[in-house]
Amino acid sequence: MFKRWLLALVARVGLIVLGLCCCLSLFYLLACKPASRSSQQSPLWSGGATSKEGYMALLQEREDSHRHYINSLTKQIAQLKEALQERTQQLQESLDKAKTKGILPQGLESLHKTPTQSDLKLFRSQLNQAEVNSGVKLPNEYAVIPFDIFTLRRVYQLETGLTKHPEERPVRKDRRDELIGTVETALHVLNGPQQHMDNIRRKRTYSPSDFVEGLTRTERDRGTVYELMFKGDGPQDFTHLVLFRPFGPMMKVKSDSVDTRSMLINIIVPLSKRPDTFRQFINNFREVCIKQDGRVHLTVVYFGRDQIDQVKAMLDQTTRETRFRSFTLIQLNEEFSRGRGLDVGARAWRRSQNVLLFFCDVDIHFTADFLTSCRLNAEAGNQERNWILERLWVWHDMPVQV
Secondary structure: OHHHHHHHHHHHHHHHHHHHHHHHHHHHHHHHOOOOHHHHHOOOOOOHHHHHHHHHHHHHHHHHHHHHHHHHHHHHHHHHHHHHHHHHHHHHHHHHHHHHHOOOOOOOHHHOOOOOHHHHHHHHHHHHHOOOOOOOOOOOHHHOOOOEEEOOOOEEEOOOOOOOOOEOOOOOHHHHHHHHHHHHHHHHHHOOHHHHOOOOOOOOOOOHHHEEEEEEEEEOOOEEEEEEEEEOOOOOEEEEEEEEEOOOOOEEEEEEEEEOOOOEEEEEEEEOOOHHHHHHHHHHHHHHHHHHHOOEEEEEEEEOOOOHHHHHHHHHHHHHHHOOOOEEEEEEOOOOOHHHHHHHHHHOOOOOOOEEEEEOOOOOOOOHHHHHHHHHOOEOOEOOOHHHHHHHHHHOOOOOOO
C-alpha cells in the first residue's frame, strides 16, 4: 500500500515539474525572441516611395565612387604619359649631345647610323646570290636548299623527304618567334604609307587573319628569304610579298598582286577498274572542286574495257546533278601504266588557255585550300616550285597508294 502511494506521489511530482519546465521554456522563448526584420526595416523602408529613394541613393553613392576611381586612374595615366615623354626627350637630348661629342655608347650607334654605300652593295650582292630574283645553276639535286612552308600555327619541313610527316610538332619557341616577327614586319610593310601610295593597289588594312601561308629558307652564307601570301580584295586575289634578311636588317625585295581567277587546274587521274574507289574520288571532287572551287577540269585516263561503263555512268550522273561538263574520259586498250596515263592525259589538253597540270591518283583526297596553295605556288613557265607541290600533296592528309 505504501509503495503504491509513493509511486503515485512521484508521478504527480514529475508531472508538476514537467509542466513547470514547459512554462519556463515558453516564457524564455517569448522573452528572448529577436525583433523581426520587417519591424526593424519598417522605419526606414516603410513605404514604396521611401524604399525606391533609398535604393536610388545607394546606386548614386556607388556611381560616384566608381566615377572617382575612374578619374583617379585617368589622372595617373596622364601623369605616366607626361613622365614618359619627358624621359624620352631627355634621352634624345643626351644622345644628341653624345653624338656631337663622338662618344655615343656602344650598341646605340644603329639609332643614328644610316646605311652606307658599302652596306647597300653588300646587301645587294647577298640578295643576288640568294636566288631571290633569279636562280643559279646547281651541280645536282642534292645541292638544292629546300623551303619550309609555314602558317600562323604550323611549320611544314620539306627537307625530310618522304621519311616522315613534314609538320614540325611542336614548333620551337625561337622558330615560332622568328616567323611571327616576320609576319608582323610584313604587315608593317603592307600597311605603311609607301605601300598605300601604289596606284595599282587599293587602300586596305591588312591583319594577321589575312595571312595565308609563307615560304622560307636560310642559306648559311647569304641570309634568309621569306615569301608571304596575304588575302587580297577578292576571294581569288592575293598579295605576294618577298622579304630578305641578309644577316642584318630585314629588307623588302618586292610586292605584287597575284590573281588566280584565270588559273585553271587540270586534274589528271589514271585509272583501271576500282569503281568503288573512283566513286569516293568523285564525291570528294563534287564537294571540293565543283561546289567550292569551280575552276578545275578532270581528265580520266582509263586502261582496259572492264567496268568502264560504271565510270561513264558516274561522270554522267555528276553532269546531270551539278551541270558540270568539264570532263575528259580517255580509254586505252593497254595494260595499266601510271606514267603512260599521266603523259596521255597531259597531251590531251587542246585548249588555248594555259592550264596547271595536277597529276593525281584515284586515292587522293584534297581540299579547296590545297587547290589554292597549288595556284599560289605555281607560275607559268617556271618549274622551280614543282617539287614543293609534289611534296605537299603526298602529305596533305591523303591516303596514297603508289
